[in-house]
């Protein structure tokens with residue numbers, strides 16, 4: 080066997096061994112690991128190099144805040160300014176009771192911190208009964224030089240794991256509730272309650288994002304009508320403390336495929352967004368921390384809304400770094416996606432946004448087509464390039 084093939088085979092077998100433990104990254108920490116196994120080291124950041132990557136520059140930048148206790152005449156322009164500039168904002172006075180958020184975050188922590196024997200029956204890379212607990216391998220971006228014709232095969236040959244375990248719960252579609260029977264009692268109560276509360280908040284957010292589009296030309300129900308916005312997919316992340324935090328990634332840089340995402344995070348921190356300097360962004364902007372704000376939820380625009388808004392709104396790259404060798408971090412992301420998912424349900428820039436000066440920048444697409452493109456081209460911002468209409 081050639082050396083490269085041997086390395087790939089060894090990596091594939093350590094990945095299989097890791098999944099077979101069914102205990103996640105937390106299992107490694109519990110077993111007393113003092114060094115990070117190679118599976119978690121991004122190429123160029125430790126596998127071949129002994130020096131750690133340069134940490135991001137500390138920047139005094141805070142994402143905007145939208146206070147929903149203000150009158151609508153004030154919140155709509157605030158949402159517009161935030162979604163068109165940095166694509167990420169904090170929302171306060173959002174109507175989701177503090178206790179509901181705190182109970183959900185505590186329940187997620189409780190799930191991940193129960194003994195391995197209790198959480199391992201849920202370990203699965205594919206959702207069973209709407210529930211999956213696993214360390215989801217990172218799909219790495221394809222090489223820039225186009226040398227790999229089969230990106231997925233290349234990714235499978237050099238697996239990379241995030242320093243994160245996730246409990247993913249799908250609450251819909253359909254009347255059937257997810258099977259939460261194997262989760263601790265705190266999760267069975269707190270997660271559905273949080274999801275119900277977020278559904279109400281998500282509708283309000285969809286209305287605001289809709290009304291803030293096109294400088295007043297699009298009605299508050301427009302997105303809801305077009306896309307039947309739903310918030311059924313909940314990713315409950317747990318980032319264990321890491322003995323070598325600077326060598327791992329909690330989440331590789333990516334954009335969200337959603338219309339928009341709502342994130343609750345505890346006080347540990349680690350989420351970073353890439354600031355884009357100019358329209359279109361060169362991908363070279365600096366990384367800045369989204370410091371946790373007590374009581375606030377984070378909202379970010381996803382790729383689908385970026386395209387539907389004809390790029391008025393920004394879907395910004397973000398990532399998670401591990402800050403601590405002591406504290407585990409918990410976050411809960413709820414993805415608000417279009418409910419219409421058939422190949423015949425086409426979405427594209429809303430016609431009322433299009434003018435001679437600003438013609439459609441994206442062609443129409445269906446959700447399955449969009450998800451396929453994302454699988455093929457990685458989770459970075461280039462995944463929507465295949466829908467872009469070239470400017471003359």
Ligand SMILES: O=C(O)CCC(=O)C(=O)O
Pocket residue numbers: 314316330335342344349350397398399410411412
């Ligand atoms: O944990 C976080 O702060 C971010 C999670 C995230 O970006 C995602 O689930 O898409």
Ligand SMILES: [Fe+2]
Pocket residue numbers: 333334335397
């Ligand atoms: Fe994300």
